[in-house]
Amino acid sequence: MKLQAVLFDLDGVITDTAEYHYLAWKQMAEQIGIEIDRAFNEQLKGISRMESLERILVHGRKDGQYSMEQRRQLAADKNKHYVSLLAGLAPEHVYPGIVELLGQLAEHHVPAVLTSASKNAPQILESLGLADRFYAIVDPDGIPGKPAPDIFLKGAELAGADPRYCIGIEDAQAGIEAIKAARMFAVGIGKPELLGASGADIVYDSTVKLSLTSLLQAVKQDSSL
Numbered sequence: 309m310k311l312q313a314v315l316f317d318l319d320g321v322i323t324d325t326a327e328y329h330y331l332a333w334k335q336m337a338e339q340i341g342i343e344i345d346r347a348f349n350e351q352l353k354g355i356s357r358m359e360s361l362e363r364i365l366v367h368g369r370k371d372g373q374y375s376m377e378q379r380r381q382l383a384a385d386k387n388k389h390y391v392s393l394l395a396g397l398a399p400e401h402v403y404p405g406i407v408e409l410l411g412q413l414a415e416h417h418v419p420a421v422l423t424s425a426s427k428n429a430p431q432i433l434e435s436l437g438l439a440d441r442f443y444a445i446v447d448p449d450g451i452p453g454k455p456a457p458d459i460f461l462k463g464a465e466l467a468g469a470d471p472r473y474c475i476g477i478e479d480a481q482a483g484i485e486a487i488k489a490a491r492m493f494a495v496g497i498g499k500p501e502l503l504g505a506s507g508a509d510i511v512y513d514s515t516v517k518l519s520l521t522s523l524l525q526a527v528k529q530d531s532s533l
Contacts, residue, residue, distance in 0.1 A: 311418055311524065312469035313443075314409075315460055315487075317354070318424035320479030321497055321515065323401050323436055325394065325426075326353065332390035333364065336382055342368030354480030356425045356453040357383050391428060399437040403515040410441040412520040419443035419467040423459045423476070443467055455485035460492060475523055481506040493527050 319325045330349045337344050342364060352360040361383050365371040374382065413420050422429055422445040429448075433439040444466035452458045464471045476487035479497040484506040487494040495518075496503030496511035503511045510526040512518060 310473055311475065311527070312473040313419045313421055313464060313467035313475075314413055314523070315421045315423045315463045315474060315476045315492070316442075317476075317478045317480070317483050318422060318426055318429050318432060320353065321403070321477050322406050322438070323397070323403060323432070325390075325397070325432065328390055328393040331393060332386045333360065335389055336386040337364050337368065339385075340368070340370065340382070342370065354425065354454050354478070354482040356448065357387065357427070359453050361386070387428070391431070394428065394432065394435065397432060397435040402436050402438065405515040405518045407438075407441075409515075409518050409520065410438070414441070416520065418520070419469070421463040421467050422446065423463040424448065425453055425459065454480070454482040455489065457486050457490035460486055460490040464490070464492075475527065477518070478503075478508075484508045493530065495523065495526070 316322060329352065330346060333349065333352065334344055344364060344367065348367060351363055358379070361379055362371065365374065410420055420442050422433065422442050425448050426432065427448060429445055430439070433442065444463065446459050446463045446466065448459060451462060460476055461471060464474050471490050471492050474492045475495055476490070476492045477495045477497065478484050478487060481502060484494050484496055484503050488507040494508045496508035497515055498511065500511040509530055
């Protein structure tokens with residue numbers, strides 16, 4: 309395999325903003341009389357803001373009580389709180405191994421592309437000191453959410469790459485499913501029993517184990533490629 313691009317999810321792969329998302333969604337939900345906990349929050353990982361809101365409303369049996377305009381306002385309120393929580397994000401919050409991997413990709417002229425559903429991704433990368441490490445950042449606006457493959461296909465397009473010669477890195481089941489639907493090699497970060505069931509080609513329990521060498525070795529050992 310001649311690697312043409314590596315596509316990264318953001319939360320859970322590059323840094324951890326899941327707690328910030330949870331706190332912001334929890335506050336928004338409480339304002340409309342819905343209780344959510346961390347177990348429920350697992351369902352919101354890797355999907356878009358509006359889809360997350362929809363799941364919360366269904367969970368609270370209030371999905372028929374809000375107009376589209378009201379839903380947009382609820383999502384905006386959540387995002388405003390979330391952005392305020394991001395103020396404390398800094399380079400030391402980048403997961404171990406990520407900076408080194410991005411450096412190795414740059415050295416070998418392999419584009420790194422961010423394929424996150426978060427519309428705050430550019431701001432987050434700036435706070436982490438990684439904005440100049442990515443060849444492109446996919447704008448998720450108007451793109452179907454994961455597990456649809458569209459965001460990964462767009463990332464490959466921006467890099468001028470054939471999806472069959474790309475690697476996608478994700479921590480969420482929906483993300484792994486999206487990578488496989490895009491016909492890419494899927495690398496999971498997390499629990500093998502969950503991500504493997506979603507089709508991950510290889511799963512690492514930590515980003516510490518990520519390197520260009522380990523990725524290429526994993527691809528080489530996959531008999532389907």
